[in-house]
Amino acid sequence: MTSVELSHVTKTYGAAAPSVDDLSLTIEDGEFFTLLGPSGCGKSTTLRMVAGFVAPTSGTIRFGERDVTSAPPYKRDTGMVFQSYALFPHMDVAENVGYGLRMRKVATAERRTRVDEALAVVGLAGYGERRIDQLSGGQQQRVALARALVVQPSVLLLDEPLSNLDAKLRDETRSQIREIQRKAGTTSIYVTHDQAEAMAMSDRIAVMNGGVLHQLGEPREVYRRPATAFVARFIGRSNVLPGVVEGRDGGTAAVRLTDGSLLHTPVAVDGGAGDVAVGDEIALSVRSEAVELLGPAPAAADRAEGTIHARLAMVEFTGSSCMLGLDLLDGADDEAAGQADRRILITIPDTDDLPRTGDVVALRPDPARIWMVAR
Amino acid sequence: MTALPSRLRRRSGLTAADRFVYVLALPLVGILLVYIVFPMIATFVTSTGDDGAAYADFTSGSSGRALVLSVGISVASVLTAGLVGGALAVLLTRFEFPGRAALRVFALLPMALPPLIGAMTFYYLYGASGIVPRLVQETLGIAAGSVAADGVWGVLLVHTMTMYPYFYLSVSAGLAGSDASLEEAAMNLGASRATMWRTVLLPMLTPALVSGALLTFMVSMASFTAPQFYNVNTLTMRIVASKTSGSYELAAAQSTVLSLVSILFLLLMRWYQNRRSTRSASKGTPQALKVVHGALPRTLAAVGSALLVVVLVAPVATILLLSFTVDGTWTVQILPPEYTLENFTTIFTDPRSLRPLLVSSQMSGLAMLASIVVGVLTAWVVARWKGRGAGVLDVMIMLPWALPGTVVGINIVTAFAAPTPFNLGQVFIGSLWILPLAYFIRFVPLVFRNAAASLAQIDPSVEEAAQNLGAGPWRTLRTVTLPLMTRGVLAGALMAFVQGFGEYVASVVVYPARFAPLSVEIYNRQYANELGSAFAYGSLQMLAILVVLIISELLENPRWRRRRSSASPPAVTAVPTQPVTV
Structure with a gap:
């Protein structure tokens, strides 16, 4: 059990832009920490630097007080679950799980007990003598987890461990992993591109893009108060609408969007776009589920403050709800408001009287859930 | 050190794994230089003399x-x-x-x-x-x-x-x-x-x-x-x-x-x-055979x-x-007239007749062992070396595969005739070691290629997993990588052995007079009109090849490998297992 501290870690391959650029963060003892981002964002490289498979170009990595920056992987005492599981195909389940103990020179008898315990923890008691190719994907995944945990590593590293499972098994396994981790209290770093997974499991999330840390915070905070337009788009289903600040009144600001509508939104001094002044060009992040469908739009001239007019372009029925895609209109309600960022997506409970595609409707984003981000 | 801000501390960017590759590469490059590259150069230098x-x-x-x-x-x-x-x-x-x-x-x-x-x-x-x-x-x-x-x-x-x-x-x-x-x-x-x-x-x-x-x-x-x-x-x-x-x-x-x-x-x-890219990208619908009717x-x-x-x-x-022909009886008939089992019994009872068999199997066995060590380690280094050196090493070890056996023979004879700094003072002319050396040079590409192919089928993160669990580079190689390569390597090594066992083209150039290998003996017997004996040796050779082919087939398709058979094809030079031996 230990904390992990990355300070000013940079990894550059050749002349290309850095894969990881000046990354500094601290993972607390016992925390379940997630590195989240699209593929190529540097999250896996970061994890591999923590594991010791990749040497940072500059910066330091510490486990607690110990500087491990140049320690080889086999002297770092981390436990890693690989995306491909990386089980040893020539060993049976028990030999796989016991491998780390063998390397640590644990006596045979104790090794056997601990392997059995670890297998029991992941729900595979009695599977010790199975061959790896006799296991299903989910079982292999749990063997990999048991193998990483049985050595009681100071840090548990998980590299997209669920990406090879089907959707249903994925949900089950993720709560299992979290439960096992909570019991063991092992500091864990989890890498994923799946934001739902990240939110469901993590104590804290670091959102990365292009090798840069965009936001670090608890799942709720990241979801509600995205730091950048990228985070707003990447997490949840968010509409990012560009606009200009027209007025400031205490804690709120009036923002004119490019389609001419005027929205009022709280100003957060310590997050998102920060404090703003009249004339600032910013963007508003509007969650798809935080938009109310008011019905047929009145004439353009009668557009109410706080509402947006848009033409319904498509409807997707998803079971519990409906997702609507609408195209923003300009001030006269008849032309598109510019090609970029024209489409807005909203999620509403399923009803029988949906407007038809082509109808122009009025929408009202919930002012409390609008969030200002830098463009 | 303490005063230096960590940001400014530039590192070589080398991990322990990279360093291990270099340590291993060094002796391999040495061996390949002395036994493969230098002999070629020696021949070239000799050719430009005068x-x-x-x-x-x-x-x-x-x-x-x-x-x-x-x-x-x-x-x-x-x-x-x-x-x-x-x-x-x-x-x-x-x-x-x-x-x-x-x-x-x-x-x-x-x-x-x-x-x-x-x-x-x-x-x-x-x-x-x-x-x-x-x-x-x-x-x-x-x-x-x-x-x-x-x-x-x-x-x-x-x-x-x-x-x-x-x-x-x-x-x-x-x-x-x-x-x-x-x-x-x-x-x-x-x-x-x-x-x-x-x-x-x-x-x-x-x-x-x-x-x-x-x-x-x-x-x-x-x-x-x-x-x-x-x-x-x-x-x-x-x-x-x-x-x-x-x-x-x-x-x-x-x-x-x-x-x-x-x-x-x-x-x-x-x-x-x-360069080629014409590989079918589709999932594969089974091919229906066209049935011949009528x-x-x-x-x-x-x-x-x-x-x-x-x-x-x-x-x-x-x-x-x-x-089974009685030596010297087949003259103008369509088929040999007289048959006997004696050709075979003589081989195993007469020490003089058994000798070529022993020479060839011992020399080829030695060469096989050397090929395994050098071939396997080189394959590993080539696969894990991230720099340009990997390509150079690959070409160096595959060179003999392109060289005709005759040329390999000439190269050895030229390079190891007199002590020079390049051959480390080794002289092999007339020495028993010249045969295993020739077989090693000719067939190490075969072992290398097989090793590389089995290596390509191993998920690289398996090695990382071992290191993550506390195994150092040698330990990882010994407990994970090598065991996973064993079958492929063994198949290649057996093939190399059987090729060395019957090697003729280079042998005929280099063999020391006192130690005629099997193929040379076959040629001599045929020349002396002892057809039956020559072909008896030949059928034993054929039997050895058949056995090795069957074992290889069994080795290369074990149960746990079959699941991975769809993995990407080996990245190294793809060449058929049959080397240049006609």
Whole structure:
């Protein structure tokens, strides 16, 4: 059990832009920490630097007080679950799980007990003598987890461990992993591109893009108060609408969007776009589920403050709800408001009287859930 | 150190794993330099001695003619082997007819023919005093000499019958890889069957045909045994003649020219294989076989298949038959008149007759052990080395694969004749060590390639997992990587052993007088008209090859490997397991 501290870690391959650029963060003892981002964002490289498979170009990595920056992987005492599981195909389940103990020179008898315990923890008691190719994907995944945990590593590293499972098994396994981790209290770093997974499991999330840390915070905070337009788009289903600040009144600001509508939104001094002044060009992040469908739009001239007019372009029925895609209109309600960022997506409970595609409707984003981000 | 801000501390970017690769690479590079690269350079330097007089000799003398002849025979071999191998592949992968199953089994039989005895058996089957021409003369009254395959025609016959598998294998693989939906798509879009072949299948088969052609060309250029039997003056023959007559400079010049041609073709092949991209991207709809209908076509197919099977089996059957012949009794008869088991019993009871067998198996065994160590470690280093050195090492170890055995022999003789700093003061001429060295150089590429192929099937994160669990680099190699490579390496090593066991082309150049290896003994016995004894050795050799082929097949398809068989193909030079030995 230990904390992990990355300070000013940079990894550059050749002349290309850095894969990881000046990354500094601290993972607390016992925390379940997630590195989240699209593929190529540097999250896996970061994890591999923590594991010791990749040497940072500059910066330091510490486990607690110990500087491990140049320690080889086999002297770092981390436990890693690989995306491909990386089980040893020539060993049976028990030999796989016991491998780390063998390397640590644990006596045979104790090794056997601990392997059995670890297998029991992941729900595979009695599977010790199975061959790896006799296991299903989910079982292999749990063997990999048991193998990483049985050595009681100071840090548990998980590299997209669920990406090879089907959707249903994925949900089950993720709560299992979290439960096992909570019991063991092992500091864990989890890498994923799946934001739902990240939110469901993590104590804290670091959102990365292009090798840069965009936001670090608890799942709720990241979801509600995205730091950048990228985070707003990447997490949840968010509409990012560009606009200009027209007025400031205490804690709120009036923002004119490019389609001419005027929205009022709280100003957060310590997050998102920060404090703003009249004339600032910013963007508003509007969650798809935080938009109310008011019905047929009145004439353009009668557009109410706080509402947006848009033409319904498509409807997707998803079971519990409906997702609507609408195209923003300009001030006269008849032309598109510019090609970029024209489409807005909203999620509403399923009803029988949906407007038809082509109808122009009025929408009202919930002012409390609008969030200002830098463009 | 403490005062320095950590941001400014630049590191080499090397992990422990990278350093381990370099540590391992160093001795390997040394070994390959001394035993593979330096001998080539030694030959080249020798060839340029005396102001290049040898090259003047080369261009004015018979060498130039020999080179033209070699190239001509090689081009012809490519055409004939391509025709036979390609036709057989199309027939067997696309059509269902009586006899297909039998034909499929026997189509690969030529690969079990030992190099020397293989060429001999064609001589005794189709040569002027061979079984078939004599039979024709007896039954049809046509002079045996006019139907016999002799001289250049004999060489061409041996080449065709032993090299068509290169085409057969690559074209079969190509046809099996193109799935039915591609052809169906073409015909669905309005292509007739002929147009479909021209516009879809042939372009897709081009890589297979080109690889087969380059390989056949290289092997033909290197061919020595067949030209020796039919007394055709190819470049390889000239090299041995020059060496025997003591003109070392000329032999070196001839070897250099032949090396350059061979290396050129190796590079051409690598370039082509790296460039090609025509691999089927679709999921693969099973190929439906076209069934041959009708009584007459089916009968014809059956008779044709039977005839082909007879032709394919004939060489093997001849080896077996001749191995029971009483020495010196077969003169002008169609078939040998007297048979005995004594040829075999003598081999195992007479110490003098057993000796070549022991020499060859010991020398080849030594070479195999060295090949395993060097081949496996080099494969690992090439796979894990991230820098450009990997490519250099790959080329260095694959070089001997391109070199004709004759040239390998000349290189060794030139490089290890007198102590120099480059050969670390080692002199091997007349020493027993020269044979294992020759076999090692010739067959280490085979072990290397097999090792590299098994390595390519291992998920690299398996090694990382071991390190993550606390195993150091050596430990990881020993407990995870090597065990996973064992089967593939063993298959390659056994193949290398059996090739070394029957090696003739380089042996004949380098062998010390007191230790004649098996193949040289076979040649000597045949020369002394002790046919039965020669072929008895030959059939033992064939038996060894068959056993190794079967073991390899079992080794390379174990249960847990099968699941991964769809993994990406090995990145290293893809070459067939059959090395250049004709």
